[in-house]
Amino acid sequence: MSRSQKVALFVLFLPALIITVVFYVIPAxxxxxxxxxxxxxxxxxxxxxxxxxxxxxxxxxxxxILQNTIVYTFLTLAxxxxxxxxxLALVTSYVPERVGRVFQALWLLxxxxxxxxxxxIWMWILDPTRAGLLNGLLALTGARPVNWMTDYxxxxxxxxxxxxxxxxxxxxxxxxxxxxPRDYQWAALADGATWPQQVRYITLPLIRWPLxxxxxxxxxxxxxxxxxxxxxxxxxxxxxxxxxxxYAYNMAFGGYFANYEFGYGAALSIVLVILGTVASIVxxxxxxxxxxxxxxKIEVM
Amino acid sequence: MARTVQAxxxxxxxxxxxxxxxxVRREERLVTAAVYTFLVLVSLPLAVGYxxxxxxxxxxxxxxxxxxxxxxxxxxxxxxxxxxxxxxxxWRTTWNTLWLAVGMTITMVAVSTPxxxxxSRMKFRGRNAFLALTLVLHAFPGxxxxxxxxxxxxxxxxLNSIPGVFLVKAALMxxxxxxxxxxxxxxxxxxxEMSALVxxxxxxxxxYKVMLPQVLPGIASISIFSFIYGWSEYIYVITxxxxxxxxxxxxxxxxxxxxxRFLDYGLLSATALFYIxxxxxxxxFTQKYLMRVTIGGTKGGS
Numbered sequence: 001m002s003r004s005q006k007v008a009l010f011v012l013f014l015p016a017l018i019i020t021v022v023f024y025v026i027p028a029x030x031x032x033x034x035x036x037x038x039x040x041x042x043x044x045x046x047x048x049x050x051x052x053x054x055x056x057x058x059x060x061x062x063x064x065i066l067q068n069t070i071v072y073t074f075l076t077l078a079x080x081x082x083x084x085x086x087x088l089a090l091v092t093s094y095v096p097e098r099v100g101r102v103f104q105a106l107w108l109l110x111x112x113x114x115x116x117x118x119x120x121i122w123m124w125i126l127d128p129t130r131a132g133l134l135n136g137l138l139a140l141t142g143a144r145p146v147n148w149m150t151d152y153x154x155x156x157x158x159x160x161x162x163x164x165x166x167x168x169x170x171x172x173x174x175x176x177x178x179x180x181p182r183d184y185q186w187a188a189l190a191d192g193a194t195w196p197q198q199v200r201y202i203t204l205p206l207i208r209w210p211l212x213x214x215x216x217x218x219x220x221x222x223x224x225x226x227x228x229x230x231x232x233x234x235x236x237x238x239x240x241x242x243x244x245x246x247y248a249y250n251m252a253f254g255g256y257f258a259n260y261e262f263g264y265g266a267a268l269s270i271v272l273v274i275l276g277t278v279a280s281i282v283x284x285x286x287x288x289x290x291x292x293x294x295x296x297k298i299e300v301m
Numbered sequence: 302m303a304r305t306v307q308a309x310x311x312x313x314x315x316x317x318x319x320x321x322x323x324x325v326r327r328e329e330r331l332v333t334a335a336v337y338t339f340l341v342l343v344s345l346p347l348a349v350g351y352x353x354x355x356x357x358x359x360x361x362x363x364x365x366x367x368x369x370x371x372x373x374x375x376x377x378x379x380x381x382x383x384x385x386x387x388x389x390x391x392w393r394t395t396w397n398t399l400w401l402a403v404g405m406t407i408t409m410v411a412v413s414t415p416x417x418x419x420x421s422r423m424k425f426r427g428r429n430a431f432l433a434l435t436l437v438l439h440a441f442p443g444x445x446x447x448x449x450x451x452x453x454x455x456x457x458x459x460l461n462s463i464p465g466v467f468l469v470k471a472a473l474m475x476x477x478x479x480x481x482x483x484x485x486x487x488x489x490x491x492x493x494e495m496s497a498l499v500x501x502x503x504x505x506x507x508x509y510k511v512m513l514p515q516v517l518p519g520i521a522s523i524s525i526f527s528f529i530y531g532w533s534e535y536i537y538v539i540t541x542x543x544x545x546x547x548x549x550x551x552x553x554x555x556x557x558x559x560x561x562r563f564l565d566y567g568l569l570s571a572t573a574l575f576y577i578x579x580x581x582x583x584x585x586f587t588q589k590y591l592m593r594v595t596i597g598g599t600k601g602g603s
Contacts, residue, residue: 004503004504005423005504007505008423008503008504008505008508009419009423009425009504011415011505012415012416012418012419012505012508013415013416013419015411015412015415015416016412016413016415016416016475016479017431019408019412019468019471019472019475020434020435020438020472020475022453022457022468022472023450023453023468023469023471023472023473024438024443024446024472024473024475025434025438026449026453027446027449027450027452027453028438028446028449029449030449030452030453031445031446031448031449034448034449034452043452043455084343087339087343088340088343091336091339091340092340094332094333094336095336095337095340103340103344105584105588106344106347106348107344107347109347109351109584110347112529112533112580112584113533113577113580114532114533114534114535114550114551114554114576114577114580115533115535115536115551116535116551116554116555116558116573116576117354117554117573117576117577119558120354120554120558120569120570120573121350121351121353121354121573122350123558123562123569124350124353124357124566124569124570125346125350127566131566133349133353163346163347192325194325194328194329194332195329195332196332220442221442224442224444224445225444226444227444227535227536230536231535245444245445248445248448249444249447252447252448252451253447253448253451253540262448262452265448266448266449269445269446269448272445273442273445276442
């Protein structure tokens with residue numbers, strides 16, 4: 001490599017390296033280090049070995065949190081991020097393209113909406129008084145208002161997150177469906193297959209890989225997504241909607257009791273990272289991601 | 302899939318005699334009706350939710366939670382006087398939000414454009430290591446690193462500042478930006494670049510004068526994403542910015558939710574609409590673009 005090339009490399013590459021190291025690599029390393037301290041708001045590095053991890057086994061709330069996390073991830077994935085996503089992709093590819101695009105845009109909108117605004121919309125829909133949408137409509141039938149968020153906390157966070165999550169799968173499945181050669185469809189038509197039959201025997205088998213990819217990718221995303229839960233239910237009532245990542249966040253920055261438990265919060269995060277890494281490796285092996293990555297999937301967000 | 306695109310074959314007529322063509326057509330109509338019904342019903346709550354923001358912010362009251370009665374602009378008073386004396390100036394807050402969005406966009410474009418070029422076109426030690434690093438970091442979702450990031454920002458004196466937030470946010474989005482841009486560079490043929498180099502241009506000149514104009518669509522798409530995500534940012538703003546002078550609209554509305562939830566949905570919806578309006582306009586005008594990027598190079602079925 002010539003001198004001028006080296007200079008070019010240096011100049012063009014340096015900004016990315018600096019930003020990535022300072023704001024990503026160092027925090028990642030620090031999180032690992034912090035998990036072995038009992039750091040609090042004074043930000044003192046007092047190493048305590050595995051005490052923070054031992055504390056997890058004594059934390060009487062943690063089994064509940066773990067259960068919440070699993071239930072939340074599974075339900076959101078099954079009903080929305082994959083389930084509804086497939087349905088939306090199927091129907092938006094069935095209708096004329098222009099109509100499909102309009103509906104897709106509507107479904108992508110929550111993804112670009114400021115989270116707090118999205119939260120406000122749901123606060124209104126689920127309002128416990130008749131000022132809210134659901135209770136307002138319920139009042140027409142003469143029924144008493146329902147306190148949706150406290151009576152159905154898990155459903156609340158599954159639906160609110162799922163409606164955002166569905167668009168990711170929708171976009172990927174849609175492009176996968178559109179890339180299925182039309183000949184198959186014509187052949188099926190000529191044989192007299194109805195649309196449901198085409199879906200069952202042609203479309204779904206042919207989008208198997210995208211289905212697996214979205215399932216894997218969204219499992220990881222859901223494990224670490226707590227922003228909307230924080231806004232809409234705050235993890236309550238009591239700990240009914242506190243998932244693992246939100247528990248770690250509240251341990252450090254917010255929450256119900258002792259704040260600024262940086263050490264314990266970091267340890268909780270590390271467990272999540274380890275879980276995520278293990279899951280990635282399993283997915284990588286089982287689904288042979290490498291083969292999929294060979295295709296230019298990068299442009300698909 | 303390297304399929305040559307051919308003229309679409311005309312739709313074959315179902316073979317006669319094997320079944321009743323009329324019955325098939327009837328069934329087709331039934332499916333179409335079912336599809337539209339499903340699509341409209343399942344999308345209705347979304348449309349109602351966003352429509353409510355508009356209706357409610359201009360109505361005196363909503364009967365049964367949905368039906369507007371009486372026009373008013375009183376929910377928009379916050380544009381001229383703060384909802385309570387504890388709130389910072391709205392326009393200053395809006396300015397901060399814009400600064401966050403623009404800063405985020407500039408950082409993302411300025412950093413990912415040259416880096417992606419290097420990764421796409423130059424061979425050097427550490428190239429694969431860096432690409433691998435971006436993938437490994439993906440296992441550390443930024444949101445789990447908040448505690449340590451808080452520590453780093455405090456150490457750098459960047460807590461309570463807008464640049465602190467957009468630098469962190471840009472770092473987390475950078476792998477995505479780099480991969481997207483790399484895809485755009487990868488699509489440009491080597492010949493153009495070679496001829497510039499042969500003519501005596503330096504590597505940086507080649508990048509700047511020859512390559513950059515060709516990846517403008519990529520830059521546009523990254524800018525759109527960065528701007529919207531920067532403008533909308535919630536969690537980092539709430540966590541890293543307490544100082545009211547550095548609040549963004551997320552902090553402002555978060556405080557309104559804390560103070561006026563259940564009490565004043567008029568104010569809530571008006572401020573929310575004020576916050577989302579630029580995103581909405583941006584979204585409508587760049588939607589074609591956004592979709593093209595999100596759906597990737599799979600247009601036309603190939």
